[in-house]
Amino acid sequence: MNSDEVxxxxxxxxxxxxxxxxxxxxxxxxxxxxTGEDGIVAQALAMLPARNRWCVEFGAWDGKHLxxxxxxxxxxxxxxxxxxxxxxKYRRLRADYPxxxxxxxxxxxxxxxxxxxLDAILxxxxxxxxxxxxxxxxxxNDYHVWAAVKKYRPKLVLIEFNPTASNRIDFVQRQDAKCxxxxxxxxxxxxxxxxxxxxxxxxxxxxxxxxxxxYELFHIPDNSLAVMRDEDEVTTLYLAFDGSVIxxxxxxxxxxxxxxxxxxxxxxxxxxxxxxxxxxxKFLFRVFRKLLPG
Numbered sequence: 641m642n643s644d645e646v647x648x649x650x651x652x653x654x655x656x657x658x659x660x661x662x663x664x665x666x667x668x669x670x671x672x673x674x675t676g677e678d679g680i681v682a683q684a685l686a687m688l689p690a691r692n693r694w695c696v697e698f699g700a701w702d703g704k705h706l707x708x709x710x711x712x713x714x715x716x717x718x719x720x721x722x723x724x725x726x727x728x729k730y731r732r733l734r735a736d737y738p739x740x741x742x743x744x745x746x747x748x749x750x751x752x753x754x755x756x757x758l759d760a761i762l763x764x765x766x767x768x769x770x771x772x773x774x775x776x777x778x779x780x781n782d783y784h785v786w787a788a789v790k791k792y793r794p795k796l797v798l799i800e801f802n803p804t805a806s807n808r809i810d811f812v813q814r815q816d817a818k819c820x821x822x823x824x825x826x827x828x829x830x831x832x833x834x835x836x837x838x839x840x841x842x843x844x845x846x847x848x849x850x851x852x853x854x855y856e857l858f859h860i861p862d863n864s865l866a867v868m869r870d871e872d873e874v875t876t877l878y879l880a881f882d883g884s885v886i887x888x889x890x891x892x893x894x895x896x897x898x899x900x901x902x903x904x905x906x907x908x909x910x911x912x913x914x915x916x917x918x919x920x921x922k923f924l925f926r927v928f929r930k931l932l933p934g
Contacts (some may be wrong), residue, residue: 644869653855663859664840665841667682669706671711672705675844676694677910678708680848681708681796681848684840685773687854687858688854692768694772695712695771696722696773696774697774697777698750699722699729700723702729703722703733703737704737704745707776708798709773714739717769719742719766720739720744721746723750730871742766750780751784752815757788758774767792770794772796773796773797774796776797779820780821781815782800786831787837794851795850795851797850798847798848799846801823801846802822802825804875805874807865807866807870811827812824823845825847825910828847838850838855860924875889875900876888882912882913883911884904884911
């Protein structure tokens with residue numbers, strides 16, 4: 641077998657493994673969600689042996705726009721706890737939510753202390769400790785608010801991560817309500833394992849994890865990020881032998897608009913492998929090094 645055949649066989653095996661491990665993705669469907677969450681969550685819930693038909697979501701907005709729980713309330717008669725920190729959005733949520741009889745509305749920001757954590761907030765509601773679905777989407781401290789949950793143990797957790805981060809980096813933003821960096825997928829998966837959860841699907845910028853006691857029901861041969869998630873949205877920087885920086889992936893400011901501008905560390909005249917510098921370039925490089933700070 642030649643090298644091309646080996647490579648082809650390896651690629652084929654990996655693609656087969658990905659298909660088998662990502663089978664939930666075939667159920668992706670949006671009714672009110674944004675990237676297929678409605679369909680995948682519905683199928684994941686259907687795999688569980690018992691459900692209590694309770695879900696929790698924050699930030700909730702109006703409870704319907706891009707919601708990961710509204711379909712459950714509307715079609716499957718779920719009870720829901722909706723938490724919204726913005727005063728105007730909460731007012732609209734409280735006034736306009738169409739299923740008032742099955743909604744519990746909380747105005748507040750979910751934090752990670754005993755006073756403002758999810759445990760404290762839910763203790764004032766009728767939500768059972770093992771409610772079916774927790775949806776976390778707060779554009780930053782998602783990792784920290786889930787890490788702080790000790791009393792409640794939802795069966796499924798749908799949590800946002802930073803989709804521009806690679807699968808190998810373990811990054812968690814600082815605990816700061818004003819910080820909006822988010823955590824890398826590897827960090828969230830690690831946290832899930834520490835809390836006794838396993839990854840079962842990657843849905844857009846969200847990870848869906850299940851209580852590990854139910855994981856075997858999903859028959860996923862490999863739930864590593866390398867298999868479960870492609871890195872199409874990841875931007876990587878490479879250093880070339882000549883000292884130039886090469887950008888691989890989307891070179892754009894995803895949430896702000898505009899292109900990502902990378903300043904080359906060396907002037908054009910010095911972008912060459914040092915072993916091939918001319919005497920003049922060696923002189924220029926010595927001068928350049930002296931001008932650098934530090």
